[in-house]
Amino acid sequence: MKIYRDTKNKGAVNMAVDEYLMLQSAADNEIIWRFSGPKNCVYxxxxxxxxxxxxxxxxxxxxxxxxxxxxxxxxxxSDSELTYSVCIPIGHPFLKSLGVRESYEQIIQIIIKGLKQLGIKATFKPLNDILVDGKKIxxxxxxxxxxVLLQHGTILMDVDVDKMFSYLNVSDEKLRDKFVKSVKSVVTGINHILDVSLSFQALQEHYIAFLQEEFKAYKPEVLDLTEALKEAASEKFVDKYFSDSWNFKY
Amino acid sequence: MNVKTFDYKVPGGKLLRIHAVFELDKILECKIFGDFFMHPEEAKEGLEAFLLGKTLAEINPELIDNYLLDNQIELYGFASKDLIYVLKQIYENL
Incomplete structure (x- = not known):
């Protein structure tokens, strides 16, 4: 198993690296985790x-x-989140079930366990959310x-709902204030819960250390994701995540 | 052609947004959008094509479910009945 420590990247680079690591995961038949963050992008x-x-x-x-x-x-x-990505080859013994619902829960429970070690009690809300005190984190x-199965997700750190939704269309602009207020009551971030604010690096290192222990049996190797890998991934998927024909296909 | 849109937040599910064009109750055009999940993702266009040329009277959940099953397509966040509900809403509000 590999665990990649990554930086905040442009969105297209993050998406390209995710798909590149899927290919690597398939070729090496091993689980690959990566922790990164987005920079100036809407997904x-x-x-x-x-x-x-x-x-x-x-x-x-x-x-x-x-x-x-x-x-x-x-x-x-979001400009304040840790993003995790995990690639698991289909048929890998770690995957208890191939079912979509079950595999979501299996992976999400790992993220929840990592939050628990920070003192945050979180719960899984099917299909694909994690909540703390009823709020989405x-x-x-x-x-x-x-x-390969790829699952990626956010772990929100600081939440600026006004900014978060300033790039999204709200069907009725007159309802934007009401909408933002209602979202504020249902979204939270780690640094709104903990007494001490965590940095991106601190949260990343927490999860890397947690996974090293959690997956001890798989002998995890922690690596810094190199610029060379990002460049190779970006080149391989230049016609996809870097192109209008993909990003604006619908 | 007059494209009509209807948004439906599926209770306990995701947002389903359909753009459709009808001739009487026959579907001439159908585009499906939303924040749902479909595996494999590329199956969306096939599902849209499957609906083309069919009348609302012909379409029922079993027909769509059989198509999904035959093509190994899994939906999360909406079901066949929701798809039909949205198409009917568009048709009835033409």
């Missing part, structure tokens, strides 16, 4: 329309990249291709 769910979901003029004005994920789910903008999404 769209696979089935969402960029034009319908986003305030594209504001995205362009603020130099926010619009990047379509290879996974379903909703649009998300993490959204997760899964796909299967190249013979």
């Amino acid at each position: 769209l769910g696979y089935f969402q329309s960029a034009e319908q979901e986003l305030d594209l003029a504001k995205c362009y004005a603020d130099k926010i990249d619009v990047i379509r994920r290879q996974t379903g789910g909703g649009a998300v903008y 993490s959204g997760n999404a899964q796909t299967r291709r190249h013979g």
